[in-house]
Amino acid sequence: MTFDIAAVRSRFPALADGYAYLDGAAGTQVPTCVIDAIASAYRLGIGNVGGPFPASARSMTILADARQAVADLVGGEASGVVFGPNSTTLIYRFAHALSATWREGDEVVVSRLDHDANVRPWVQAAERAGAVVRWAEVDVDTGELPVDQYDALLTDRTRLVAVTAASNILGTRPDVAAITAKAHAAGALTFVDGVHSTPHDLPDVRALGADFFVTSAYKWAGPHLGALVADPALLETLHPEKLLPSPDRVPERFETGTSPFADLAGVTAAVEHLAGLALPLPSLSRRDRLRVSMEAVGAHEQALFEVLLGGLGGLPDVTLHGKPARRTAIAYFRVAGHSPAAVAEHLAMNGVNVWHGHSYAWELTGALGIRDTGGAVRAGLAHYNDREDVDRFLAAVADLTG
Missing domain, CATH: 3.90.1150.10 (Aspartate Aminotransferase, domain 1)
Structure with missing residues (x-):
C-alpha cells in the first residue's frame, strides 16, 4: 500500500x-479530475431528465452514476441515495418528514458532541410535535461521548437517535455502532452525521447501524453537494412535502427541483479520485x-x-x-x-x-x-x-x- x-x-x-x-x-x-468532469458536462450539453434527446440522456446517466458512486463510498444502495444542496438542508428535510409521525410525549436523543446541523433540526422538530428531547453529554476533559449513558436515555418512546460519526472540532470518533445497537434495541431509528468522518475513515453504513447517513462531497474533494443514504425500503415509508407533478418514486421524491447535473458529474469524479489515491489496483471493485x-x-x-x-x-x-x-x-x-x-x-x-x-x-x-x-x-x-x-x-x- x-x-x-x-x-x-x-x-x-x-x-x-x-x-x-x-x-x-x-x-x-x-x-483537476473534478474540475474537468464538471466542465465536460457543461461542454457536452446537459438537459433536464426525461427528455427524448441526447443532452437529457446524458443528465440521466450522470445522476445514476453519482448515486452509484456515493453508494460505493458509504456501503449503501444507489436507489437509497438522496442528493441535496448540503447536509444541513437534507437533515432539515428529513426532520420534517420523520417528525410527521411523532406524537406528544415521544422522545428524540441528540448529543452535545454533534455539529448543530444534527441537533437543531431535531430539537425544532420535537418542539413542533410536542416530543421530548434527551441529551447525551460529552466528557469535556477527554472529548469522549460515553456509550453507557444511552441506557438511561432510551425508552420505549424513543423515536430517533441522532449522533455524529466524528466531531468536527475535536475529531472524536464515538462508538457509533454500540450507540445505534442500543437505539435499535429500543425500537428507535438512527441518524448518523458522517460529514466530518467520511474524508478520513471509509464509512460502512451497515456496520455503523445507520438508518440514515449524511455526507458532504465538498468535504472529500468534491463539489458543494450533500448526500443522504438510507435503505430504499425505509425511504418508501416516508412522504415529504413535494410538488404534485414531481416524481413520487424513491429516491427522487426527496429531491426538490432540478438536480445540479454538472456538479453531480463532479461527485462521481471525486469518488474515483478517492479510490485512486493508493497504488493502482484496477482489478478490484470501486468499493475495494x-x-x-x-x-x-x-x-x-x-x-x-x-x-x-x-x-x-x-x-x-x-x-x-x-x-x-x-x-x-x-x-x-x-x-x-x-x-x-x-x-x-x-x-x-x-x-x-x-x-x-x-x-x-x-x-x-x-x-x-x-x-x-x-x-x-x-x-x-x-x-x-x-x-x-x-x-x-x-x-x-x-x-x-x-
Missing part, C-alpha cells in the same frame, strides 16, 4: 498558491479500491497529525481541547494572550489557512466553556497536506507563544 503525497498534491491546482490549506474540515480543495486508498489516507494523515499534535503540545501557552482515544486528524486549540481570531489572522499572514470560532459545534463549545469567548482555532489535515504544511503551521503558532 503506497501513498505518493507529491503525486496527490500535483492533482490540486489550488495548492499552487503556496498556502498550507489546513482548513479542510470546512471544505476541501478539488482535484476505496478501502485500500482510505487506509493509506488514514495512515498518511495520522502520521502527520502525530507531528502536528506533538508540536502543539510542546509549545508554551497552547491549550488543546479534547484527547479522545480515536480521532480524526484535527486540533482545536487556544494560545494564551491571543484571541482565536487573532491567531487565525496571524497564521493567514504566514501562509496557513485555518478557521476559528465555534465551527457550528454550538453545544460542544458551550460545554467546553469557550463558545462565548471566541471558541478556538481549528487546524485539520486532508489527504493533500504534507509535512511542509505542518512545519509552517507549527512555526507560525510558535511565533505567538512565550
Whole structure:
C-alpha cells in the first residue's frame, strides 16, 4: 500500500498558491479530475431528465452514476441515495418528514458532541410535535461521548437517535455502532452525521447501524453537494412535502427541483479520485479500491497529525481541547494572550489557512466553556497536506507563544 503525497498534491491546482490549506474540515480543495468532469458536462450539453434527446440522456446517466458512486463510498444502495444542496438542508428535510409521525410525549436523543446541523433540526422538530428531547453529554476533559449513558436515555418512546460519526472540532470518533445497537434495541431509528468522518475513515453504513447517513462531497474533494443514504425500503415509508407533478418514486421524491447535473458529474469524479489515491489496483471493485486508498489516507494523515499534535503540545501557552482515544486528524486549540481570531489572522499572514470560532459545534463549545469567548482555532489535515504544511503551521503558532 503506497501513498505518493507529491503525486496527490500535483492533482490540486489550488495548492499552487503556496498556502498550507489546513482548513479542510470546512471544505476541501478539488482535484483537476473534478474540475474537468464538471466542465465536460457543461461542454457536452446537459438537459433536464426525461427528455427524448441526447443532452437529457446524458443528465440521466450522470445522476445514476453519482448515486452509484456515493453508494460505493458509504456501503449503501444507489436507489437509497438522496442528493441535496448540503447536509444541513437534507437533515432539515428529513426532520420534517420523520417528525410527521411523532406524537406528544415521544422522545428524540441528540448529543452535545454533534455539529448543530444534527441537533437543531431535531430539537425544532420535537418542539413542533410536542416530543421530548434527551441529551447525551460529552466528557469535556477527554472529548469522549460515553456509550453507557444511552441506557438511561432510551425508552420505549424513543423515536430517533441522532449522533455524529466524528466531531468536527475535536475529531472524536464515538462508538457509533454500540450507540445505534442500543437505539435499535429500543425500537428507535438512527441518524448518523458522517460529514466530518467520511474524508478520513471509509464509512460502512451497515456496520455503523445507520438508518440514515449524511455526507458532504465538498468535504472529500468534491463539489458543494450533500448526500443522504438510507435503505430504499425505509425511504418508501416516508412522504415529504413535494410538488404534485414531481416524481413520487424513491429516491427522487426527496429531491426538490432540478438536480445540479454538472456538479453531480463532479461527485462521481471525486469518488474515483478517492479510490485512486493508493497504488493502482484496477482489478478490484470501486468499493475495494476505496478501502485500500482510505487506509493509506488514514495512515498518511495520522502520521502527520502525530507531528502536528506533538508540536502543539510542546509549545508554551497552547491549550488543546479534547484527547479522545480515536480521532480524526484535527486540533482545536487556544494560545494564551491571543484571541482565536487573532491567531487565525496571524497564521493567514504566514501562509496557513485555518478557521476559528465555534465551527457550528454550538453545544460542544458551550460545554467546553469557550463558545462565548471566541471558541478556538481549528487546524485539520486532508489527504493533500504534507509535512511542509505542518512545519509552517507549527512555526507560525510558535511565533505567538512565550
